[in-house]
Amino acid sequence: MNTAINAAPHTSEQLVTLFNRCFESTENTRLLGGATEPEYLPATSERGAQIHFTQNYFASALHEIAHWCVAGVARRELPDYGYWYAPDGRTPAQQAEFERVEVQPQALEWLFSVAANWRFRASADNLAMGLGPSEHFKDAIYQRAVSLTVDTVNPRVYQFSRALLARFQPGQSTAWLFAPERFARESL
Template structure:
């Protein structure tokens, strides 16, 4: 695995914003990603992302940004998740619940000056992100840009744009023709 120095920058940026204010830290993990709320053994909520991958960190942060206060008290925010190997019906449900997280991830990815890839997260079935899913994510991004982002997403987007010298976000930066699908 190649070392990405921007991962450490992202961890520092996130933790500077949210460790003290929301008792949440971003942690490089060795295995599968997971969100763990604070407990008797560990005083901080932890967003643990997979294998030091920048994109995994942004995806897990996006889920955290979507989750409300009650969900942030639950392991993995209490979300349903069925791993790789979902049926078409299960994949449709996955896409339904992933619209906002992937829209948030797209915003954070562009804020960091990187290229976003849709994730269908179902490699063994060969089901990539559907066109309707990509359209729904794009529409959600446009809604967020037009109507305003929640405070956590906005603060991190602004911090990333400052860190990576990225211009202010506009709807023109978010077009389906510009982005690919990672199955």
């Protein structure tokens, strides 16, 4: 179970450094903070791909990295991976669609949070409508997170998980991280 307290020394700059060290040269992708809204920009002939996360929030950086890790090669050639997105103020039907597509990235964000010794919070991302994450959504995130412990994750997930462990939990192994007991439904 993840019982970390969100406190120093966690900074978004640490995540930027770790991510860029892992992927800037091999994947031609950089992580950048300070954005008003998160955004993914594919590589162009002038620059590599860019993942922009909100302000300098640690959790926003982890979440946007998770989206990048979910996206396949073709999706990484499209702005914002070609996904549908409706901003804050979604209707209940739009919220249900949001929750459907957010299960995988939020499960990965939870995995990265555990590796970074950071408290994960499921996000409905719909404050204006007063809709928090539904119990169904939390159940789906939990089930997907546990399945990540037995499924083979893609090399980017594995590499970034190892980098997070080395920085935030030296001495812990990926075997420790990829264990179902790291994820407790009641913590969501």
